[in-house]
Amino acid sequence: MTNQEIVSILNFIATALEFQGENPFKIKAYQKAARSIEALTTDVASLVERGELRQIEGIGEAIEKKITELVKTGRLEYYEKLKASIPEGLFELLKIPHLGPKKLKILHEKLGITTLGELEYACHENRLLELPGFGKKTQQAILEGIQFVKSTWDQFRLGEALPAALELKKLLKDQAPVTQISLTGGIRRWKEVIKDIDLIASSSEPEKVLEIFIQLPQISQILSREPGRCVARLANGIPIDLNLVSEEIYPYFLFYSTGSKDFLKAVQDLVSKKGLILNDRGLFKEGRKLTCQSEEEVFWHLGLPYIPPELRENTGELVAAGEGRLPSLIEEKDIRGLLHVHTHWSDGTASIKEMAKAAQEYGYEYIGISDHSKAAFYAHGLDEERLLKQWEEIDRVNRGLQGIRILKGIEVDILADGTLDLEEALLAQLDFVIASIHSRFKMNRNEMTQRILKAMENPYVTILGHPTGRLILSREPYQVDMEALLEGARKNGVAMELNAHPHRLDLHWLHLKMAMEKGVKISINPDAHQVEGLRDMVYGIGTARRGWVPKEAVLNTLPWEEFKKKLKNTR
DNA sequence: GCCGTTTTCGGCCCGACTGTTTTCAGTCG
Structure with a gap:
């Protein structure tokens, strides 16, 4: 149990x-x-x-x-x-x-x-x-x-699907006679919502692999089985589609099954202009097969550099690749510090020290504590008095820990009129301020936009928290003019949050792309409410990559010494 | 059902919003 x-x-x-x-x-x-x-x-x-x-x-x-x-x-x-x-x-x-x-x-x-x-x-x-x-x-x-x-009802959040998918991939790699194995489809592209887990493997004994696969304890139901392929359902309801192919076909199959549909369609246009034929079994020129050992080689034959799976959505990546101006995408190791972390001072479950030590173990240089402000009653939000007490504890823990710096921050509520839930005199003493909306979601688009713009004009706001308020598969984003918000963020030097929690992933990747075009900075934040929540950063990184975000555009890729200066010099 | 006592029972994060009522119940965050 x-x-x-x-x-x-x-x-x-x-x-x-x-x-x-x-x-x-x-x-x-x-x-x-x-x-x-x-x-x-x-x-x-x-x-x-x-x-x-x-x-x-x-x-x-x-x-x-x-x-x-x-x-x-x-x-x-x-x-x-x-x-x-x-x-x-x-x-x-x-x-x-x-x-x-x-x-x-x-x-x-x-x-x-x-x-x-x-x-x-x-x-x-x-x-x-x-x-x-x-x-x-x-x-x-x-x-x-x-x-x-x-x-x-038949869709699943990446946060549920990915851990299950990685576990199955590892089990097959360890226990079954496979030579290459990879996630593919939407999950390989880090889509925030998927319909199934796609997995491909190469093997000289495909039926033996399938036998091992269907015996795995995670598999609760076999939906269909044919030579080289099995579709099953996991105990948590997610369908999984396993395809086995030969070593020779693997690169083409990986390329093809990764998608997206729109990307493949655009690739087909390119392929036919070059007089080639591409499908999931091979790449052909005048009836002759062009041998590829890897996906990279498939791209090479198309005259393109490798396009990371996260970018394959046909939103300009083929043209950019052709002109040699694909962005150098952010990676997990680029993140140097974490902001937006809750503790048991509001609705988190761990102490400041526990969060800080965990962040240190993961190799981060700094961690910003940002509990809720008093308007968030349901979350035990901090009033002025408790906030001051929290600072004492942060100072104490900071003195006791080597190798990680704990910052004083807050996730302050943006009230209905666009003012913030705490006095400016207090906000002025914090290292950073995340301003977020947690109430009155149903304002009309114009009112909501004005409300948030006003909040961003507050000189102490560092980051706009989960800018659209969406909860994936359960709550629609609030109505807001994103162009105007990004403009406001640029003008006021406010970073937009990419909330990495798998229920949020907010900003949406398309909005991230807009932010990049406008030169707006992003902060990729875990919004962790428990120690394990710090690991959600991977979903933030995947989403940032989908949004064409390079390391340079992300606030918390700065090492501590530079980040510190930034905090003092933003205004 | 849990907790913390002024130890065996009374209080338990609560306010906004909505739609239904005609003073409040249900839902949400």
Whole structure:
């Protein structure tokens, strides 16, 4: 029983109790216990073993007993009974925006709804209008929510897919007779959302590789199998498409399967102008095959330098490559410091020291602490008094740690009128300020743009945090004039954040490209709420590369000595 | 259901917004 499995069972219990109309604080207790376990770095099973479960915040007598039963027997009677009392899949409907447990309960009891399709039908029949607490607008909102869920249900965030994909790739490399193996398709291009994991390998014993593949514990269902190919589904629902090819075909297949469609289409135009034929089996000239050992050689035959997968979207990379002006893209090792890190002073789970030590272990030179400001109540945002106290702790930890510098920062809320949530006199004393929006998302485009522009004019703002507020596959970005924001950022010397959290990846890569054209600086930030969150930087780097971002355009690639000067000299 | 006591019961981060009501419930962040 993994920690994650325990977390999802506790969360299910919380949702089920909420659905049944239980005491809200009991529900919160389960949610809190789940959050605590999620933040753990140790195995729950070992804590059970040592009888140390109760030491975790939010776990008392009752939940301790339940977790112990889960760990020791692999099941939990209380959970199974609860689960049996609720129709299978009903809670999937909670993914619909504006539909919570209370309304779902009414829909289920009064209309007998258990599936998305039934709910959609009921909306079309206007049957929600007669229910208590429902009206025309609610029904319309639910209908729109259903469309949204339908459009995203078979899509997955890169943050879920990539770790699973890398693990499978490693297992096959170690255990199966493959010579070359690579991720391909959208995941190789670091697309923020993908429909499946594409994996290719070369082998002289393809059927043996497939046999090993289908036996892997991560594979929960075989969707199709044919010679040299298997499509399966992982336990977390993500489809995986494994193709086995010969050594000879591998480079062409890799090139072709990486895509994107638009890129390949543009490549075909180029190929036919040169009198060549290219497909996933080879590159041909006058019926003769041009031998390529690698993808680089395929590009060479096309008269082009290697184009990194992240750029293959047909947004000008072919022309740029032809003219020898592809950007030199940022790499993971270029990042020297981390900004935008939360601690338990607001809604993070780790201490300042824990975050700093982890950052040091990863090789960073500086880390900027930026907890929420007071307007973010739900996150225990800092008021003036607590902020001052936090500075004392930062000073103390800084004195005790060698080799990493901890900076004083804040993620200050941009209020509805564009002013910031803390006094300027206080902001002036910070090393850096990230200004972000966490409320009033539904302003119209003009109002929202003015609000953010005003915030950026504040002389103490260093970075605009998650500039569009999108949550991938769950919340649309707020309406904003990005051209105007980038212009404002340039004028005021404010860096735009590329929030690396896999739920955000905000700025969008197309906006990053716009920022590069305008000469706006970027700060790639982890927005970490726990130690593991620091690792999310890889998603930021991948997205930055998609946006044509070179090292030079990124604020936190500066080594400490230079970064320090920048902080003093920006204004 | 957890926690912290003025130790065995009362409080538990809460405000904005929306749509439904006609004073509030549900949802969201």
